[in-house]
Amino acid sequence: MILPCLNEAQALPWVLVRMPSWARPIVADNGSTDGSPDIARSLGARVVDVRQRGYGSACHAGLEAATADVVAFMDTDASLDPCQLGRLRDALADDVDLVIGCRRPVDRDAWPWHLQMANREVCRRLRRRTGLRLADIGPMRLARRAPLLGLQIEDRRSGYPLETVFRAAESGWQIRSVDVDYLPRAGRSKVTGTPLGAMRAVTDMTRVLRS
Numbered sequence: 001m002i003l004p005c006l007n008e009a010q011a012l013p014w015v016l017v018r019m020p021s022w023a024r025p026i027v028a029d030n031g032s033t034d035g036s037p038d039i040a041r042s043l044g045a046r047v048v049d050v051r052q053r054g055y056g057s058a059c060h061a062g063l064e065a066a067t068a069d070v071v072a073f074m075d076t077d078a079s080l081d082p083c084q085l086g087r088l089r090d091a092l093a094d095d096v097d098l099v100i101g102c103r104r105p106v107d108r109d110a111w112p113w114h115l116q117m118a119n120r121e122v123c124r125r126l127r128r129r130t131g132l133r134l135a136d137i138g139p140m141r142l143a144r145r146a147p148l149l150g151l152q153i154e155d156r157r158s159g160y161p162l163e164t165v166f167r168a169a170e171s172g173w174q175i176r177s178v179d180v181d182y183l184p185r186a187g188r189s190k191v192t193g194t195p196l197g198a199m200r201a202v203t204d205m206t207r208v209l210r211s
Contacts, residue, residue, distance in 0.1 A: 004028050008036050008076045009034040010078075024068065026065055027046070027048070028050050030057065066145055069146075077186055080180060084140075087180060100137070101140030103180060105182045106181050135177065
């Protein structure tokens with residue numbers, strides 16, 4: 001279970017204590033200054049220090065550090081419940097290569113309307129490029145580790161999840177989505193919580209779709 005992390009001390013305890021017994025958490029720390037790595041270690045997680053900044057850098061470092069045949073990714077901000085990882089694991093089968101958690105907000109504060117609209121537009125553009133019909137390019141994903149590494153994902157910022165799905169679709173992978181609850185996150189988002197972060201996310205995803 002790969003958990004990209006940047007200053008998530010407020011959310012980490014909730015996330016890690018709800019981790020299924022079969023999941024081994026790897027916290028890919030991207031330069032936290034709030035004690036997140038120490039909290040993660042105290043709760044039994046393995047911590048990987050990732051010097052290169054960027055959400056994708058943390059995700060990929062965690063992927064390279066993992067040893068299990070099947071790996072999952074999930075944000076560490078308490079917006080997704082680790083207890084629901086079993087839904088993704090149950091959906092992975094011989095004829096399924098990648099499972100994506102399709103976020104279903106539990107209330108209007110969990111996923112503001114303008115971010116939902118942006119997500120729909122990304123999904124529309126992805127469908128136009130690949131024919132893949134998805135309702136969400138969610139941050140909770142599960143797949144087999146070796147094929148994931150073989151996709152050679154290049155983005156090291158906000159476009160990493162989208163490039164994962166894009167390259168998987170281009171490679172003929174069978175992709176399935178399952179519904180997961182989407183909760184109000186703890187603290188402010190580093191990606192969409194600031195104008196600069198939102199602008200970078202748009203830039204990164206546009207670059208992926210134009211590649």
